[in-house]
Amino acid sequence: MKRIMIDAAKCDGCKSCSIACMQAHRKDEGSVYTLDLTDIANESRNYIYKNPDGSYTPVFCRHCDQPECVMSCMSGALTKDEKTGHVQYDEKKCGSCFMCVMNCPYGVLKPDDSTNMKVIKCDFCIEKGEEPSCVKACPKQAIWVEEV
Structure with a gap:
């Protein structure tokens, strides 16, 4: 079984994973550059919380x-x-x-x-038949897929 793993220490809060998730699940066609971040229909299935100490906690379905x-x-x-x-x-x-x-x-x-x-x-981007969009988008490799 494959799971999304998280190393919160690597997360810098860029939210690339959230934007990639929104793009992967949007109803209309278009690129990430035309993604309307203010449209409530474009919701991310993951969250990045900023902690009081300035660090970030990525929250994903386990x-x-x-x-x-x-x-x-x-x-x-x-x-x-x-x-x-x-x-x-x-x-x-x-x-x-x-x-x-x-x-x-x-x-x-x-x-x-x-x-x-x-x-x-999170649906693990199963319909796309590939690695989850959030994982591919993370520039710090703070999230990855691992066989468990």
Whole structure:
């Protein structure tokens, strides 16, 4: 199983990973240069928090071995793929109860900003069939994919 690993000490807060995630999941076509960062439909599935001491903490979905989000999902919208180990989200099954959001120990999952009816979470860029966009975009290699 592949997981995104983090070395927070290398993160300089540039948010290249967040912008790459927004670009990878945008609805319209275009380059990163035409990405509207003020459009709430363009949401990142990862976060970079600035700590009081000036350091940064990258926060990504861990696709946990025992995912609390999946175990708390009453509608079956969140499932763990036993083959890949990735936690997947089916928007059509979601009942918008947000139990998954409340139970994520990392605080990664959140309701979408535009409708507050679906969950925003990392999909490991599976539809693209390649390494996650956030990992490719990190200039400091503070995040990487590792087989675990």
